Amino acid sequence: MKFIFLYIFLLLFFFSCTSKDSNDVVQEELKRITVTVVEFKPMVSTIVFSQNISARREARLSPSTPGRIERILVQKGDSVDKGQLLVILSGEMLTQAQAQYEAAKSDYIRAQNLYENSAISLQQLERTEAVYISASAQRDMSARAAYIYAPFKGIIAQISCEEGEVFTFTPEISLNRVKGGGIITLSAIDSVKVAGNISERHYNDVFTGQEAQIIPDLFPDKVWTGYISNKGSFIDESSRTFEVQILIDNPGLTLKPGMYARVSIKLRDRISAVIPEEALVTEDTYEDYYVFVIQNGKARRRPVVVASIENGLWEVLSGINPGDTIANRGARTLQDGDKVQIIR
Numbered sequence: 001m002k003f004i005f006l007y008i009f010l011l012l013f014f015f016s017c018t019s020k021d022s023n024d025v026v027q028e029e030l031k032r033i034t035v036t037v038v039e040f041k042p043m044v045s046t047i048v049f050s051q052n053i054s055a056r057r058e059a060r061l062s063p064s065t066p067g068r069i070e071r072i073l074v075q076k077g078d079s080v081d082k083g084q085l086l087v088i089l090s091g092e093m094l095t096q097a098q099a100q101y102e103a104a105k106s107d108y109i110r111a112q113n114l115y116e117n118s119a120i121s122l123q124q125l126e127r128t129e130a131v132y133i134s135a136s137a138q139r140d141m142s143a144r145a146a147y148i149y150a151p152f153k154g155i156i157a158q159i160s161c162e163e164g165e166v167f168t169f170t171p172e173i174s175l176n177r178v179k180g181g182g183i184i185t186l187s188a189i190d191s192v193k194v195a196g197n198i199s200e201r202h203y204n205d206v207f208t209g210q211e212a213q214i215i216p217d218l219f220p221d222k223v224w225t226g227y228i229s230n231k232g233s234f235i236d237e238s239s240r241t242f243e244v245q246i247l248i249d250n251p252g253l254t255l256k257p258g259m260y261a262r263v264s265i266k267l268r269d270r271i272s273a274v275i276p277e278e279a280l281v282t283e284d285t286y287e288d289y290y291v292f293v294i295q296n297g298k299a300r301r302r303p304v305v306v307a308s309i310e311n312g313l314w315e316v317l318s319g320i321n322p323g324d325t326i327a328n329r330g331a332r333t334l335q336d337g338d339k340v341q342i343i344r
Contacts, residue, residue, distance in 0.1 A: 030341040033330035035294055036276060038320050043272045047265040049196040053216070055257045056191045056247065057152060060182030063089055063145035066168045069161055069183065078156045080186070087148040087183055089167070097142035104135035150186060158185035192248050192255045193229070194263055197241035201307065205267045206231060212246045216261040224248050224255065273316040279328045280306065280314050291320060292327040292334045299327055301336040
């Protein structure tokens with residue numbers, strides 16, 4: 001009798017242990033996660049970048065031919081008007097060119113008279129005329145080289161030579177560009193500009209004439225309003241960005257070239273799905289993104305296209321629908337088809 005009771009006890013103990021182990025296995029198969037329900041909300045995205053302010057227009061002024069600088073009529077920082085005389089160079093070349101012009105002109109007039117009297121041929125007259133035209137062009141070029149005028153209204157930003165020096169053209173190579181050295185650098189800063197690079201995904205979100213806010217580091221409590229004056233026509237293949245130029249009115253000339261400023265461009269409002277950052281899963285390449293949608297107690301992997309992140313929320317352009325339940329905390333431990341247990 002005691003043997004029968006012992007047998008029954010062992011049998012019950014065995015089945016209870018087996019049932020417990022079986023429950024543990026079931027529990028181990030369930031991935032514990034939190035979830036969030038997808039909502040579509042109004043999104044206000046802003047592009048932000050920082051860059052140096054530069055002059056709207058800048059020119060390095062120099063004569064077309066080498067020459068000795070007689071007088072510099074302005075100083076660094078002066079405001080000048082368009083057409084104002086800035087520099088006078090020595091007139092030796094102009095004097096020589098004027099003399100050659102007068103001689104060529106006399107020869108041409110004399111040749112015309114001789115040709116009318118049939119004393120010379122048409123070919124001789126044409127040669128004399130060519131010399132006269134050449135001398136006239138040389139005189140005009142020398143006259144332009146003797147005086148330097150302001151091509152536009154602006155500020156004298158730099159004076160690179162001194163009176164008495166002989167100016168010669170010296171090219172400067174910068175960023176794969178060849179620039180000519182000049183006697184004077186003239187900058188127009190009644191309006192200034194800021195250029196910046198923006199990711200290609202925003203190419204269709206920005207447009208010429210769009211407003212931008214500019215906050216210089218020197219004036220953190222003041223905001224200037226500018227607008228996009230130029231939008232790049234091409235995408236840079238290496239950086240996957242395009243350039244925009246922001247033009248800012250500067251009537252008080254408060255903004256100076258070289259100032260560092262923060263630029264923000266508000267994009268058009270749109271309705272988009274937003275999800276928590278921890279619900280978004282990606283591979284090591286960070287090129288493909290996906291979420292896990294919970295259906296009938298299982299996690300189903302679904303690719304998504306994302307746009308940006310703001311305040312811990314990602315904007316999803318496509319791949320999920322309103323009302324979808326997606327894995328939140330614990331999403332990055334899931335595989336497609338995993339059974340889940342939703343916890344709160």
